[in-house]
Amino acid sequence: MKVIIGILSGVLLICYTALLPTSAQAEGKYNVLFIISDDLTYTALSCYGNEVCKTPNIDRIAAHGVRFTRAFCQGTYCGPSRAAFMSGYYPHATGVLGYTSPRPNIGPDKVTWPQLFKNNDYYTARVGKVYHMGVPGGIEQGTDGSDDPLSWSEKYNCQGPEWKAPGEGETLEGNPDGKRPVVGGNTFVVVEADGDEMVHADGIAAAKAVELIKSHKDKRFWLGVGFVRPHVPFVAPKKYFEPFKPYDKMVLPEKIPDDWDDIPKAGINYKTSENMKMDIRRQKKAMGGYYGAVAFLDAMVGRVLDTLESEGLADSTIVIFTSDHGYHLGEHDFWAKVSLRDESSGVPLIIKVPGMKPAVCDSLVELQDLYPTISRLCGLTPPPGIQGRDIRALLTNPRQEVRDAVFSVAPMRQGFLLRTHEFSYIQYAEDASRGIELFDVKKDPKQFTNLAQNPEYANVVKRFQKQLALKLETIRNNDLPPRQKKAAKKSVP
Numbered sequence: 001m002k003v004i005i006g007i008l009s010g011v012l013l014i015c016y017t018a019l020l021p022t023s024a025q026a027e028g029k030y031n032v033l034f035i036i037s038d039d040l041t042y043t044a045l046s047c048y049g050n051e052v053c054k055t056p057n058i059d060r061i062a063a064h065g066v067r068f069t070r071a072f073c074q075g076t077y078c079g080p081s082r083a084a085f086m087s088g089y090y091p092h093a094t095g096v097l098g099y100t101s102p103r104p105n106i107g108p109d110k111v112t113w114p115q116l117f118k119n120n121d122y123y124t125a126r127v128g129k130v131y132h133m134g135v136p137g138g139i140e141q142g143t144d145g146s147d148d149p150l151s152w153s154e155k156y157n158c159q160g161p162e163w164k165a166p167g168e169g170e171t172l173e174g175n176p177d178g179k180r181p182v183v184g185g186n187t188f189v190v191v192e193a194d195g196d197e198m199v200h201a202d203g204i205a206a207a208k209a210v211e212l213i214k215s216h217k218d219k220r221f222w223l224g225v226g227f228v229r230p231h232v233p234f235v236a237p238k239k240y241f242e243p244f245k246p247y248d249k250m251v252l253p254e255k256i257p258d259d260w261d262d263i264p265k266a267g268i269n270y271k272t273s274e275n276m277k278m279d280i281r282r283q284k285k286a287m288g289g290y291y292g293a294v295a296f297l298d299a300m301v302g303r304v305l306d307t308l309e310s311e312g313l314a315d316s317t318i319v320i321f322t323s324d325h326g327y328h329l330g331e332h333d334f335w336a337k338v339s340l341r342d343e344s345s346g347v348p349l350i351i352k353v354p355g356m357k358p359a360v361c362d363s364l365v366e367l368q369d370l371y372p373t374i375s376r377l378c379g380l381t382p383p384p385g386i387q388g389r390d391i392r393a394l395l396t397n398p399r400q401e402v403r404d405a406v407f408s409v410a411p412m413r414q415g416f417l418l419r420t421h422e423f424s425y426i427q428y429a430e431d432a433s434r435g436i437e438l439f440d441v442k443k444d445p446k447q448f449t450n451l452a453q454n455p456e457y458a459n460v461v462k463r464f465q466k467q468l469a470l471k472l473e474t475i476r477n478n479d480l481p482p483r484q485k486k487a488a489k490k491s492v493p
């Protein structure tokens with residue numbers, strides 16, 4: 001009898017203990033591991049449905065977290081996007097439409113996302129690229145880029161050879177006769193590199209993140225790990241490219257004749273198969289090279305996750321995986337970023353909170369929602385003026401909605417995007433003088449038919465035009481220092 005009672009109370013104790021929240025949950029204080037990739041489209045990830053490019057480690061986060069299918073960046077290239085989600089203000093509020101730190105524009109008194117944690121006794125660290133850094137130039141030099149020192153307890157730059165890495169390289173862009181050597185800059189180059197992961201900035205970043213997790217596990221931390229792949233150059237240890245070779249087996253997105261005929265000139269992306277002079281062979285290699293860089297990135301994400309688990313921190317750490325914006329891999333013969341189509345303005349976003357059920361969430365969310373949401377999850381109060389929304393409700397009930405439309409910009413083209421569940425509305429110039437695109441994303445998810453000139457949609461266009469003007473007015477009506485508000489009205493040419 002005594003034995004039975006003993007066993008029963010043991011079982012009850014185990015059940016009771018299992019129901020207790022972990023100490024991190026009880027205190028509302030988690031560690032935060034923010035992993036950000038550079039120029040990564042969600043379309044390249046296996047957890048988002050890619051069957052060619054396998055990303056088992058990023059998929060691991062998705063398997064235990066909430067994966068957002070309609071997350072959008074606030075600017076479709078590094079500078080504006082990163083300044084927005086780090087500061088909590090849209091690009092047209094801070095005036096960061098190019099490649100600067102948000103700090104001079106938000107002023108010394110405003111608090112960035114990691115800074116809020118730092119002010120609340122967290123150890124905050126940046127490893128690699130979190131605010132803007134030039135890739136590959138800034139990575140070759142190992143410099144700070146457009147950083148914000150007030151955000152960090154410590155920061156680490158990760159230097160790498162980038163396109164200069166020894167190995168087998170080919171310049172795909174602007175090289176129709178094959179005589180152009182491997183070059184740097186923002187150029188499509190594939191380098192199947194000799195040596196291992198530690199040759200490269202992302203291998204070094206993963207190792208540094210592993211070291212910091214181990215040495216700070218006894219204190220609350222906010223750790224930002226910024227990988228630079230798959231940003232060009234597509235460079236990685238040789239083995240990561242093997243699954244995609246021969247590159248000729250890559251399948252390019254559907255091409256339709258006269259695809260550009262119904263869009264304004266401003267809607268044709270800055271990099272196209274045509275102006276990059278990439279024939280089909282080069283286009284396929286660009287896709288395979290990109291996938292190789294993604295596979296390398298994924299493996300480095302895995303090293304950081306493994307450490308979190310082996311150090312016993314998985315139950316006390318919120319893990320976020322995302323990218324600063326998306327990327328075209330040949331859709332409409334567009335390549336790279338800047339475009340406001342879904343492939344470029346949409347981002348992968350996965351949030352894993354210990355103890356919360358995994359889910360897929362189709363609600364419209366913005367990258368800058370991370371600041372208020374993660375702060376609240378950790379029991380911190382975000383500053384009242386920031387422009388993102390607290391989306392905690394979506395983590396427990398992924399069918400809710402927090403907004404009607406997400407907003408993004410491509411200042412380089414004076415482009416603005418309002419994306420609802422039904423439409424993608426893209427306008428060039430505030431007075432729309434550079435053209436409009438309207439896609440019915442329910443009927444036309446690949447965005448082939450521009451409805452902006454279709455009389456049946458005249459009212460829809462008019463409604464969006466009004467909504468956009470109002471949105472910009474709201475964004476500019478902020479609590480930032482007044483001088484910068486004036487600067488924010490200018491667009492980068």
Ligand SMILES: [Ca+2]
Binds near residue numbers: 038039231325
């Ligand atoms: Ca980027």
